[in-house]
Amino acid sequence: MKKLVFLLSTVTVLLSSCNTETVELAGAGATFPVPYYNVAFEAYKAETGNIVSYGGIGSGGGIRSITEGIVDFAGTDAFLNDERMAEIDEVIHIPTCMGAVVLSYNLEGVSKLNLTGEIIANIYLGKITNWNDSLIQAINPDVTLPTKKITPVFRSDGSGTTAIFANYLSKVSPTWKDTLGEGTALNFTVGVGGKGNPGVAGTVAVTDGAIGYIGSEYAFSLGLSIASIQNSKGEFIQPNTASISAAAQGDIPADTRVMITNSEATGSYPISGFTWIVVYKEQAYANRSIEKAEATVELLHFLLSEKAQSLTETVHYAPLSEAVIALTKANIKKMTYQGNPIE
Structure with a gap:
């Protein structure tokens, strides 16, 4: 009797396995x-x-x-x-x-670059147009910045990457907040558009003097330079696992709908x-x-x-x-x- 039960159980399992279909x-x-x-x-x-x-x-x-x-x-x-x-x-x-949403740039001879939220906002608002602008040079004293036109590259499609980027800039730049503001699609008036993160990354890669906001993996995969961004503590931070994780310190609502940009945590990357x-x-x-x-x-x-x-x-x-x-x-x-x- 035990053998019969065992055999029936085995057959049931086998039949069940055979009926399992890929979803x-x-x-x-x-x-x-x-x-x-x-x-x-x-x-x-x-x-x-x-x-x-x-x-x-x-x-x-x-x-x-x-x-x-x-x-x-x-x-x-x-x-x-x-x-x-x-x-x-x-x-x-x-x-x-x-x-992390990173600021990648194409600037020959410049391997390290510091940027603040206010400077990034002014670049995308068309108020800072050259790489050797005094405001950029002031926070990069050891870098020789060329006299070269800046070409901002933005997302041309509805984009959560844009939403994170714009949310950050709205927190650190009153001018940005009052003009372009927040959203997944913004009315950029300067620069060139690219579709998707691949489109923006590709445009930056082939455009001398370009800067664009993209997901970090797209920058790494193309070997693009990545700027260090000043956080709320005044630190210039590169995006990595530790700095992105630091940005999520603090209370998270039960439905998890929250932006973690411009975190107050030490060592946090501000556009996470x-x-x-x-x-x-x-x-x-x-x-x-x-x-x-x-x-x-x-x-x-x-x-x-x-x-x-x-x-x-x-x-x-x-x-x-x-x-x-x-x-x-x-x-x-x-x-x-x-x-x-x-x-």
Whole structure:
């Protein structure tokens, strides 16, 4: 009898394994985290067999895609504000890692450069137009700056990278706040535009005298120079895992919707930010199956795992703190399918 039970159990397991099908998930949005998502989604596939495709079309495009029911999740570096949240079915923000928006520049012979928020704002407002401007030279006394026109490069598409950049500048420059202000798409009047982080990075790489704001991995991959930015403590800081993590010190709200730019923490890189995956709380929409809903939850938990978080540093991002992971896991538990908890 025991042998029969064992054999029946074995057959059941084998049949269950045979019936397991690969689930394919689709996401779209921010280009900022693409290098991390490339390695994280590949690791998820290796562990589960499920396939995740992700299109880096910009944060704005990602939000449009999920509200139109085209994708299973959206990627964004700019959280949805209360007004936007009220316009759509309830969504949950899932932070996946932290990263830095860096100021990369193309200036022959200049390997080190300090910049302040006020100087960056004035460059993008067209008030500082030459690299040997006295304000830039004053904070770079040991650098010979050339008489060369500055070409600011900005995002031409709706961008969470722009949102982080603009949020920082609005905190440190009253003039910026009163003119261009904040948002994912700004009305730049000087410089040239590039689509996505790759577009801005590529333009900086081939334009003598250019400066552009991009995700750090894009700068590292092209070997671009990166400026040290003055933080709220007066320190000129390079972006790295430690300085990005330092920016997230302090209270984080339960829904994790917060900007961490211009942190007051010592050693913090001032243009740091979370990047989020946005999902609907109720997963039964647009004829989605329970299998897709379960795979989505599984993917989110994987991204919070030690394995996935350890991958962040390999591509120049920073892992989430234990406190943020705990908040996020609590939010994932709120996800439902036809009103029933998924996990």
